[in-house]
Amino acid sequence: MSIFGRGSSAVQSSGAINPQTVEMAVTELEMVTDVFNRIVNTCHNKCISTRYAEPDLNKGESVCVDRCVAKFFEVNKKIGEKLQAMGAANSGGSPVGGSSFGGL
C-alpha cells in the first residue's frame, strides 16, 4: 500500500481532469448551441413577419414557430438516419458514434 496516493482510478473519479471527457462535453455543448441557433434563424425566416407592427408574437406566428421547430427536428432525424445508413454502407459502421444519431 502506498502512502503517496489513493490509486489512479480514485483520483480519476474525484480529482484529475480527463481532457478527453471535457473536450467531448464542450463539443456536445457547441453542437447543441449551433443547432439551436440554426433553428432560431430558420424558423424566424419562415414564421415572423418583418413588418414589426407589434412587439409580441401573434397567434399565427406562435403556432407557426411550434410547428417549424417540430418539423426541423423531423428533418434532422431523417437526414441523421440517411447519413448513418450511408456511413454504415461505406465503412461497415456508423460515421460518428452511432446510436445517438438524429436524436440530437
Added chain:
Amino acid sequence: MSIFGRGSSAVQSSGAINPQTVEMAVTELEMVTDVFNRIVNTCHNKCISTRYAEPDLNKGESVCVDRCVAKFFEVNKKIGEKLQAMGAANSGGSPVGGSSFGGL
C-alpha cells in the same frame, strides 16, 4: 523585507501576465472586429450598387455609407439600452458589466 521578490503587486504590474486581463482584451478586440464586419456588410448591402460599373464609390454611395454607419450605431445604442433595462428588470443589475453598454 524579502530578498525573494518585489511583492506580488510590483510583479503584477511589470512582469507576470494576468490571464484574465489578457482574455478580456482579446474578447473586446474580437467584439469590436465583429461589429465592424457586420457594419461593413450591412452598409454594403444597403448602399452599394452591385452593377460595379466603376471602381470608385460615387457621391450618392459615399453619403449613404456615412449615414448608414451613423444609423447603425444609433440602433446599436437603442438595443443596448433595451437589453440593459431588461437585464436590470430581471436580475436587479445589468447583464454584463453595465455602464459601457451600447457605447461599443
Added chain:
Amino acid sequence: MSIFGRGSSAVQSSGAINPQTVEMAVTELEMVTDVFNRIVNTCHNKCISTRYAEPDLNKGESVCVDRCVAKFFEVNKKIGEKLQAMGAANSGGSPVGGSSFGGL
C-alpha cells in the same frame, strides 16, 4: 561530444514540436477548408435547382458545377494578384508571404 543530447537541430528534425510550424500547417488547412466551403456554397447557389425533383445532378448541373469551380479559381487568382500588387505598392513588399498568392 555531449552525452546529454544529440544537438538541438537533430532533436528539432526528429523529436520536438516547433509550435510555429504546426501553427502554420493548421492555418493553411483552415484556409483551404474555408475556400472549399465557400466554393461549395457559391456554386450550389449558381448551379443547383432547389426544386429537388431528383437525387442526382443532371447533365446541365454537372457541367455548370465544373465551370463554376474553374471560374471561381480564376477570380481567386485575379483578386490575389490585385491584392499583391496593392500590397507591393503600399509597403514595397507583398502583404503576406508573396509568391504563393492566388495559387491557393
Added chain:
Amino acid sequence: MDFSKLNAAEQAHMTKYIEKKQMHDFMNLYAGLVERCFTSCCSDFTSKALSGKEETCVMNCADKFLKHTERVGARFAEHNAETMNEAASSFKQ
C-alpha cells in the same frame, strides 16, 4: 445536456467554460439583434438620424426576436427531454 458523469474537477472546468460561453453568446445575441433589426427597419438614408417609425420598428423587432427565441428554446427543451426519456427507456429494455 447531462454532465452528471463528469467528476467534480471536470464539472468545475465546465462551469467556468459555460460562464465564458454565456458572455460570448450574449454578445453574439446583441450584435445579431442590431444587425437583424437594422436590416429590416432602416432603409432610408436621406438622413442619418433614426426616424420615429424606424425606432418603433427596431424596438418591436428586438422584442419579437427575443420572444421568438424564448419560444424556440421552450420547444427545444421539450424535445430534448423527450429524446432523453426515449434513450433512457431503450436502455432499460
Added chain:
Amino acid sequence: MDFSKLNAAEQAHMTKYIEKKQMHDFMNLYAGLVERCFTSCCSDFTSKALSGKEETCVMNCADKFLKHTERVGARFAEHNAETMNEAASSFKQ
C-alpha cells in the same frame, strides 16, 4: 496540402488535429444539410408533420448536395494538383 516537411512529432500532432477537425466538419455538414434542405423543402406550417412531398424533397436535397460537394471536391483536388505542379516546375528553373 503537403506536410512532408514536418517532423514525426509534428505530423503526429497534425494527425490528431485532423481527426478532431473531421469530426467537427462532419457535424457542420450534417447541421448545414438539415438547415439547407429544411429551408428549401418546408414551407407549409399548417401541420407539424413532414408531408410525403416534403420528405422526398428533403431526401433528394441531401443526396444532391452530397453529390455536388463530391464533384466540387474532385475539381478542387485537380486544381490543387495543377497548382503544385506549376509551383514545382517554377522552382526547378
Added chain:
Amino acid sequence: MDFSKLNAAEQAHMTKYIEKKQMHDFMNLYAGLVERCFTSCCSDFTSKALSGKEETCVMNCADKFLKHTERVGARFAEHNAETMNEAASSFKQ
C-alpha cells in the same frame, strides 16, 4: 481600443495576438472578396473562362469594396473616439 492599462508582458502578448489576427483577418478579407465579387459578377456558366465583362466587374467590385471598407473604418474610428471622449468626460464629473 485602449490597452494602456496592460503591463509590458501583457502588451507583448497582445501584440503577438494582434499579428496573428491581422494575418487571419487578411485571409478572411481575401476569401470574402472573391466570394462576394464572384457572386455579383459571374452568372454565365456556358464557358469556364472569365469574360472581359466579368473581369472588369470583378476588378471594380474588389476596388469598390476596399474603398467602402476604408470609409466605414474612418467613420467607425471617429465614432469610437467620440464615445471614448464622452466616457472620459463623464468620469471627470
